[in-house]
Amino acid sequence: MKTDFSLFVELLIHSGFPEILTYGLKKEQNLEVGHWVWVSLGRRAKPQLALIINIHDKKPPFKVKGVEAHPANFKLCPVSLENLLWTAKYYCTPPGIVLQSTLAKEFPRYLEHLYNPPKRKLRTFSPDCDNPQAPPPLNLEQQAAVEKISPLLAGDGFRGVLLHGVTGSGKTRVYVELVRQHLEQQGKVLILVPEIALTPQTRDNFQRYLGEPVYLYHSNLSAPEKRATWLALLKDEARIVLGTRSAIFAPNLNPSLIIIDEEHDGSYKQQDPAPRYHCRELAFHHAYKHGALVVLGSATPSLESYQLAKQGQLHLVELKKRALNTPLPEIQVVDLMAQAKQDKNLTLSPILRETLTEHLLQGNQAIILHNRRGFATSRQCLNCGEILQCEQCQVPVVWHKQHHGLLCHYCNRIYKLENPCSCGCEEFEMGGAAIEQVEEEIRQWIPQAKVLRMDRDTVARIGASEKLLNAFRQGEYNVLLGTQMVAKGHDFPQVQLVGVISADLGAALPDFRSSERLFQLLTQVAGRAGRAQQGGEVILQTRNPQNPVLQYALQHDYPAFANYELPLRQELQYPPFKxxxxxxxxxxxxxxxxxxxxxxxxxxxxxxxxxxxxxxxxxxxxxxxxxxxxxxxxxxxxxxxxxxxxxxxxxxxxxxxxxxxxxxxxxxxxxx
Ligand SMILES: [Zn+2]
Ligand SMILES: [Zn+2]
Known part of the structure; x- marks a missing residue:
């Protein structure tokens, strides 16, 4: 076989080969950077799909094999390719690994669909967006926000906005208007939300008013939905993509408007595996390098974003009132230390219990937050005092009634409840009331309660959280009891009471962001109350009512919180200062x-x-x-x-x- 090549290509293997490989290219092949090709790799029998990332004429000192053009002739656009390589560099991850993590595993099949659509009939999916409705009119504040932001929609280079709107201020209404205007300018839009469970509600909101298909992009799509999104992207037909973290990599979308809703949310950061990217960072890079408007929305902005706004690098746009002119909820603090003597074994203080009962009798709904999975967070031996820990993980194991045993939250190993202590004793005290215990208590004390528990143990199945949230929205339940999952951006008009079992959890974690997280969690969960009427009521139970962070949350005073926290960060040299x-x-x-x-x-x-x-x-x-x-x-x-x-x-x-x-x-x- 003749192996004389005049050109050489550097490429990445689609299935996740870390290194960049060099192959030969014949001039007449007419391939460019971004094209997909077939190559043979080592002793692997099957040809591998690969992406060309560079073409040059410097002959390498080793023998190279040729490439075969992929018949789809699909090209990853230079913007998507640049973003991908930048991600690899910024996050110290081999580019082949980044490529693999950004592609659907069905990608080879989707490419095939482009030039050779399957003969058998596939279940299709088309976003339903006929008969668009007129959106509700913007209120004065929303109108003012739109007027400030819309001049930035068209333009070159980086443009960034921090839309700081209190909970229930109708940020989505502002987004809809911006997207509508931007579509008229022939722009493309990427909308990110922090949770898969938020995507159906958000998509409906946009499609209903825009009459334009909104393609979903997240890790839990049905096969037809996923195919619809990917083919729309590969054929350059998608104008609006809505998704969670991974959607920041939607190939060839090249958005000119990126909206990151609830931008403070930790889920925008990928933890494992690599690349450990943050969507905000990628969006900023995209905007700087390729030109786009980035709109970050939140009631509790990350201090990183807030600091950028204070320095003038982001435009700060505020919505200070709730959209329906309902007041922000009234927050009441219950000092658990003062209560502790009377009911040691109960998790609900009498005042929370009574208020909850009243609301349920009036036909209202309530959300109760308790950020601890399981029934009891520790098993302590009554003889020697030892707390049972996981043998492999050195953390206390948590008693889950649901799983009939003590579960390690790090490795998921289950220990039998009745296993004796290492000292031989078989009598224990179960400490640290967790969410299952709260559930039992509510059922026991409040006969009117129809409790829906939502945590990682009840929403393990695909699509489960969406179903549960819908059931709650439709009134099948009147109490939504959950971990921090329930605090995120949901809109439940009938919720009039929010109760927080312990506002102290998490404050003791060794993390410089723990105050910020606490402030965000309390503000966000309180924001679920009284969105449609009267403002609602919030009851926070705490052992530390003087905690300044709690006080700022009580007063709904984000700037005061930021002014308290930022100097501490600066003193200790933490982000946003380092x-x-x-x-x-x-x-x-x-x-x-x-x-x-x-x-x-x-x-x-x-x-x-x-x-x-x-x-x-x-x-x-x-x-x-x-x-x-x-x-x-x-x-x-x-x-x-x-x-x-x-x-x-x-x-x-x-x-x-x-x-x-x-x-x-x-x-x-x-x-x-
Ligand atoms: Zn013992
Ligand atoms: Zn373990």
Whole structure:
């Protein structure tokens, strides 16, 4: 076979091969960067689908094989390709891994559909958007917001807006108007929401008023829906895509308007596996590099975004009133320390119990938040006091009545409740009331209650949360009891009471964002109350009523919270004032983990321009038998941090790193 090539292509294998590979190209093949080709790879029998990312004429010092053009002749647009390669670089992840993580596993089949549609009839899916309705008129505040933002819709380069609107202020109505105007300008729109469960409601809102198909993009689509979205993208027919985190990679969409709703939400950050990206960062990059308007919406903006707005890098647009002119809910604080003596074993204070009963008797709905899964969070031996921990993870196991045992929340291992303690004793005290216990208590004390529990244990199945939320919206239940899941952007007009069983949970976590999270959670869950009428009522139970964060949430005073929290961040040199890189080293062999840690500690100590904290035991020191140690690096920009992490790995003998799990996380969000 003749192997004389005049051109060479660098390409990425679609199925996740980390390295960039070089193949030969014949001039007459007429292929360009972005085209998909077939190649043979090593000893793999099947040809592999690959993406051309570069073409050059420098002959490599090794023999190369040729490529075969894919008959679909599909090309990934330069913008999508650039974003992909930037993601790889920014998040220290091999580009082949980024490519794989952004493609549907059916991608090869979708490509085939482009030139060779299947003969057999496929179940089709077409978004229903006939008979659009006129949207409700904008109120004065919404009108003013639209007037401020719409001049930014057309233009070049980066444009960014922080839309800070109190809960129930009708941010979605503003988005609809912006999208409508932008479609008239022939723009394309990407809308991100933090939860799959929010996508149906949000899609209906947009389609109803725009009369334009809104394509869904998330990890839980039915096969026909997924195909419809992907084919629309590949054929360049999609003008509006709505999705969760992964939709930021919707190929060839090249949006000129990106809306990130509830932008503060932690789900916009991918934790594992790599690339550990944040949607906001990718949206900013896209806007800087390719030109777009980014609209970040929230009632409780992340301090990163708020600081950017304060510095004038984002336009700050505010909605201070609720859309229907209902007042913000009245918040009442119940001091659990003062209550503790009377009912030690109950989770609901008398006042919460009575208020809940009243509301249910009046036919209202209520949301109760308790951010702890299971029935009781610990099993303590009455003889020796030992708290039962998971053998592999060194965390207390949680009693779940639903699962008939004690469950480890890190490795999902279940222990029998009646297993004796290591001292032989078989009598225990179950501590830390969790959500199943609250459920039992409500059923027991309030006969009118029809309780719907929503947490990771009840919505494990696909589509379950959507069904449950609909059932609640339609009034089949009158109490929605849930973990933080229920705090996110849902609109339940009949909810008049929100109760928080413990406003203190999470405050003790070793995370510089724990105050911010608490403020967000309380404000967001309180915001579910009284959206349609009267303003509603919120009852917060706490052991620490003087906590300033709680006080700001009570007064619905975000700026005061930010003014309290930002100086603390600055003093301690945390974001938004510094950039962070977290390094986790994990392994079964503790000696090897510690050896690498002390080696890196010495290397890091010599680095200028950064501050390196650690190595420290992770908050949960052992998970699934893996010992975990952390470094936290602070620097002025991610470039410095990235540079250091690359050098760390390059200059350390491979034998020291072998067999250990080493995880680099730029802009980390969780520290457990
Ligand atoms: Zn014991
Ligand atoms: Zn475990």
């Amino acid at each position: 950039k962070l890189l977290a390094i986790e080293i994990a392994g079964k062999n503790l000696d090897r983990v510690e050896k690498l840690c002390s080696y890196w500690q010495q290397v890091l100590a010599k680095q200028k321009d950064i501050e390196a904290l650690g190595p420290a035991e992770a908050f949960i020191a052992v998970i699934k038998g893996m010992h975990r140690r952390h470094f936290l690096l602070k620097g002025d920009n991610t470039q410095i941090l990235r540079h250091i992490s690359e050098n760390l790995q390059k200059t350390t003998p491979e034998a020291m790193q072998k067999g250990l799990n080493i995880r680099f996380d730029i802009d980390p969000m969780g520290f457990v």
